[in-house]
Amino acid sequence: MVSCSKEAHPEADRLPEAAVTRIKKAAPLVVADGFIWGINGHPLTQEAYKNNIELQLNLVQKMGMSYYRVDVPTDTNGVVIQQAVMDELLHKSAARNISLLPMLYLTGWQKSSNEADAFRRGRKIGFSFASVYSSHFHYYEMGNEEERKILKGGHGDKTTDYDLQQFKLLAAFFKGMYEGIKAVDPAAQTIIDNSGWLHYGYFQLLRDYNVPYDILGLHWYSDMGDLDNAKGHGDILSIVSSFQKPVWITEINRRHGSWNSDGTSAEEDQRAWMDRYMLQLHQRKQVKAFFVYELLDEPAFADKSKPAYNPSESVYGVVNWVSRYTTYTFKPLFAAMQYRIEETQYGNEDFLRAVYRKLYATEAGVQWLHYWLQRLASGVTAEQVVAVLLKDAGQSATLAADLLSETFWKEAIIYGFTHR
Structure with missing residues (x-):
């Protein structure tokens, strides 16, 4: 052997x-x-x-x-x-x-x-x-x-x-x-x-x-x-x-x-x-x-x-x-690998999709998603993006804490992997 x-x-x-x-x-x-x-x-x-x-x-x-x-x-x-x-x-x-x-x-x-x-x-x-x-x-x-x-x-x-x-x-x-x-x-x-x-x-x-x-x-x-x-x-x-x-x-x-x-x-x-x-x-x-x-x-x-x-x-x-x-x-490591691989490949996309679902109860369109992915890639922070999206949706700025939380991020990644 x-x-x-x-x-x-x-x-x-x-x-x-x-x-x-x-x-x-x-x-x-x-x-x-x-x-x-x-x-x-x-x-x-x-x-x-x-x-x-x-x-x-x-x-x-x-x-x-x-x-x-x-x-x-x-x-x-x-x-x-x-x-x-x-x-x-x-x-x-x-x-x-x-x-x-x-x-x-x-x-x-x-x-x-x-x-x-x-x-x-x-x-x-x-x-x-x-x-x-x-x-x-x-x-x-x-x-x-x-x-x-x-x-x-x-x-x-x-x-x-x-x-x-x-x-x-x-x-x-x-x-x-x-x-x-x-x-x-x-x-x-x-x-x-x-x-x-x-x-x-x-x-x-x-x-x-x-x-x-x-x-x-x-x-x-x-x-x-x-x-x-x-x-x-x-x-x-x-x-x-x-x-x-x-x-x-x-x-x-x-x-x-x-x-x-x-x-x-x-x-x-x-x-x-x-x-x-x-x-x-x-x-x-x-x-x-x-x-x-x-x-x-x-x-x-x-x-x-x-x-x-x-x-x-x-x-x-x-x-x-x-x-x-x-x-x-x-083993737990199996799911941990799935999570981190999904995160490195689609983390920002999963996050933006989850924010859109939270605000509008529907899936984001391709053009909207592409625009905000480009903004994140250019150096705009998630905090800045969320602030703009909350304002556009007429939602309270206090919701930002939930959207930027570790829990929301994790749920977005898991949802993204499960539904991809």
Whole structure:
């Protein structure tokens, strides 16, 4: 069983729901233009994802997401191990207009005898994989948290925290894989990630050794603190943005998902942490994507009889199995994702429609809506808009407090998502 282990840094801090920063009245969470919302899954590798690809893709769609990150094991020749499953996934995701982000394992890099051998191995996998699948993919994530394999000690913020000889082999493998992919598709975009915390010394090493890649991938879990304050060690989003590459958060969640070591549920705590992280994306123009880890709970990891027993790994999903692999329920995080995605894409529109319904008991016209959306986009505040609309409708100015309240805003977003 292939595992993307979510090994903790310090034990996860529990966050009471009340501690979540609330968005200010009548103002949407603003993310970068073309922002990508996605989620992780393991349709080619894990038991919980077998024989239910349609369910997976339907859930991705239901959340309003457009990307699905999947780990893709290959042999040393770059041939996908589960080709039939891969073909099914490609066909069914395309039919739903869901894009896939393949995470390619760096198969064999640690067995490389020297840098030339590592480069050859990397190029072979990259070229072979892209030769078969380049028509399906624009983005390729090269490896998964590879810096953990070469970290000697320390926080990972210094280049000296890493085994340089091992890094040179890894760097050569990356260079080969990058060249192999680009030889097939020069427009392809490649991602190199880390496992989070303060491991940005790894990205400095990549820069120092001229390792080419297009997008910086960041993984983050709640035991590391906030994205804008890593337990007193600085604003991680600002630090990684300094490498002058688009930043994709390709894994993020509460550490251990909805699991507590005492056996109690942490579903609300999981939702609260993730909502906190989404709010920290506000106005972060360098951050271009946010991928939740993960789609489905994996109860196989809670089976004591199995070698991969690790109960804390079993409940990262946004979906909880009621009856194993047949019936399920949505965790609170599922609705939280729907809400924030709707808000970033249609927040002002949902708000204006709700105001119009409140004032006139009917739906707003297209021209009216377009005009006021343009006004909000030009810098006119929601308070100013509401003041004008109340006057036009002959309504009391005291109604403004209700229309600009957090409750009204939330109801507008939920109504918008439900009726879209």
